[in-house]
Amino acid sequence: MRIGQQVTPVQIVARTVDQPRYVVLHASKVLGVPPADISRYLLVEEGATLSKGTPVLRKPGSLGRGKLFNTPVDGILYHIYNGRLVIQLTQEAIELRAMVRGYINNIIAHRGVVLEITGTLIQALWGSGKEGVGKLKLGSRDEHSEFSANTLDKEAHGAVMVAGTVTEASAFQAMEQQGVRGLIVGSMSAGLCAAATQLEIPVILTDAIGTQGMARPLFKLLQESEGREATLFAQVNSQNGERPEIIIPLPANTTPSQPALPGVKLEVGQTVRIIRAPYTGQIGKVSRLYDRARNSAIGLRVVGADVTLPDGQVVYVPYTNLDLLA
Numbered sequence: 001m002r003i004g005q006q007v008t009p010v011q012i013v014a015r016t017v018d019q020p021r022y023v024v025l026h027a028s029k030v031l032g033v034p035p036a037d038i039s040r041y042l043l044v045e046e047g048a049t050l051s052k053g054t055p056v057l058r059k060p061g062s063l064g065r066g067k068l069f070n071t072p073v074d075g076i077l078y079h080i081y082n083g084r085l086v087i088q089l090t091q092e093a094i095e096l097r098a099m100v101r102g103y104i105n106n107i108i109a110h111r112g113v114v115l116e117i118t119g120t121l122i123q124a125l126w127g128s129g130k131e132g133v134g135k136l137k138l139g140s141r142d143e144h145s146e147f148s149a150n151t152l153d154k155e156a157h158g159a160v161m162v163a164g165t166v167t168e169a170s171a172f173q174a175m176e177q178q179g180v181r182g183l184i185v186g187s188m189s190a191g192l193c194a195a196a197t198q199l200e201i202p203v204i205l206t207d208a209i210g211t212q213g214m215a216r217p218l219f220k221l222l223q224e225s226e227g228r229e230a231t232l233f234a235q236v237n238s239q240n241g242e243r244p245e246i247i248i249p250l251p252a253n254t255t256p257s258q259p260a261l262p263g264v265k266l267e268v269g270q271t272v273r274i275i276r277a278p279y280t281g282q283i284g285k286v287s288r289l290y291d292r293a294r295n296s297a298i299g300l301r302v303v304g305a306d307v308t309l310p311d312g313q314v315v316y317v318p319y320t321n322l323d324l325l326a
Contacts, residue, residue, distance in 0.1 A: 001107060007098040007115065009133040009231060014096040014112040021089045023073050028083030030069050031059045035083025048077045050087065057085075099131060100231045101249045119249035120225065122206070122218065123323060124184075125275060126193060127234025127244030130202035132160065134181035136222060136230050136248070139163040143186060143219035144212075149174035156180050160230050162222045164213035169195050176200065182232045184222065184246060186214025187281070202234035204244045207273075208281040215273050215283050217325045266305060266324065274307065276321040283325070284309045 001013060028035040041057050050056065050071045057069040071087060078088040102117035139147040139161035147163030149170050160182040161175065167188070172195060175183060183196075186207045196203040207214055231247045266272070270286050278297055288306035296302050296318055304318040 001104060001113060003104055003107060005104045006102070007104060008101055009097065009099050009229070011098045012095045013098050013104070013115075016094050017091040018094055020091060022078065023075070023087045023089060025069075025071075025085040025087065026083065027057055027069070027080075027085045031057060031067055033059065033083075038080065038083045042080070044077055046077055046080060050075055050077060099133060099233070100247050101229060117247060117249050119247060120221065122221075122246040122248075124204045124206045124244040124246065125208065126205040127232075127236050128193075128196040128199060128203040129236070130182075130200065130232075130234050132182040132202040132232045132234075133229065134158055134160040136160050136162055136184075136226050136228055138223060138226055139183075140165075143214040143216050147171055147183075147185065152178045152180070160184060160232060162219070162226075164219065165211050166192055167211060172196065172199055172203075182230075182234075184230075184232070186219070187212050202232040204232055204234050204246060212281055215281065215325070217271065217283065218273070266319070266322070271325045272305075272307060272317075273323040273325055274315075274317055274321055275323055276318075279307075279309070279315055279317065282309055284315075287314060 007013060028038050031041055033041065041059050043055050043058055044050065052072065052074050053070050055068055056071050059067040061067065073087060074090040075087040077085060079086040096112060098115060100115060100117050102115045104113050105116040106114035108114065135158070137156060137159035139151045140163040143164045145164045147161065147166050148168060152174050157179040158181055161180055162184045164186045165188060166185050169192060176199060180201060182202045184204050184206060187210045188205060190209050193205065193209070206218055225248050228248055233245045235242060236244060266286055266289060268286050268289060272284060272286055274280060274282050274284070284307040286305050287308045290303060290305060293301040293303050294316060296304065296316060302318040304316055305322065306314050307317050308314050
């Protein structure tokens with residue numbers, strides 16, 4: 001790996017081994033002998049590589065009443081102490097893939113790399129905890145339409161499906177059978193969210209629990225990106241504010257017309273999406289900004305903005321509950 005090198009989603013950018021783990025076998029108790037005598041019955045030495053089922057202890061006996069003990073795990077006989085066998089389990093290699101198409105911006109020794117990507121970043125409401133990469137494909141005709149098993153065709157294989165809403169678990173089963181690599185959906189029930197966590201593919205919920213569909217600006221963005229490669233990071237960590245993310249890299253040598261710069265603040269007139277109750281999923285325009293805390297809809301004093309909803313209602317929303325759309 002070198003700075004400036006281009007990487008693909010499947011390319012390995014870091015590799016390590018898992019932390020050592022150990023299994024302790026009470027050998028003297030198994031054979032029924034004093035701890036100090038255990039070395040007399042050993043069939044292997046410290047440092048020996050063991051496969052599951054390898055004989056490690058034998059105690060002779062008359063009339064076929066001897067005892068033979070096999071290791072229950074793969075590993076190395078790490079140590080013999082006080083009649084116990086300490087086996088270090090075979091360490092598994094851990095490989096970190098880039099998961100996105102971009103360039104190496106920095107290399108952090110013994111940790112990994114920093115990747116630079118030019119494209120679209122979408123933060124969502126909920127994710128099933130998995131990761132995946134595939135080309136975007138529409139699974140519903142508009143932001144309110146339902147995605148079902150009948151929507152899938154042979155072109156869905158290897159794709160990330162985009163839909164307004166899902167109401168039947170049978171759609172999940174059909175996706176796995178068809179080889180779909182992920183699903184981006186505007187809304188679905190809490191029961192379906194629980195079912196989605198059992199899938200091998202990532203599922204990302206962009207807007208809300210329910211059946212209201214996806215925010216139109218977001219659906220339009222995904223619609224315009226159909227056929228482009230998208231990466232789904234569906235992990236959620238509420239403790240550190242981590243939200244599920246969708247990354248859609250731009251083609252090489254393409255410059256975004258409106259790059260998103262770190263630290264950009266909200267401005268009056270911008271379109272936002274509300275991501276928390278009681279206005280979850282609603283789209284509006286910022287009509288006033290505040291730099292001092294005020295009472296929110298649930299009675300907490302927080303800093304936020306006035307947002308004008310499509311019906312003309314003006315609501316006060318904390319900044320942390322707003323997603324900037326345009």
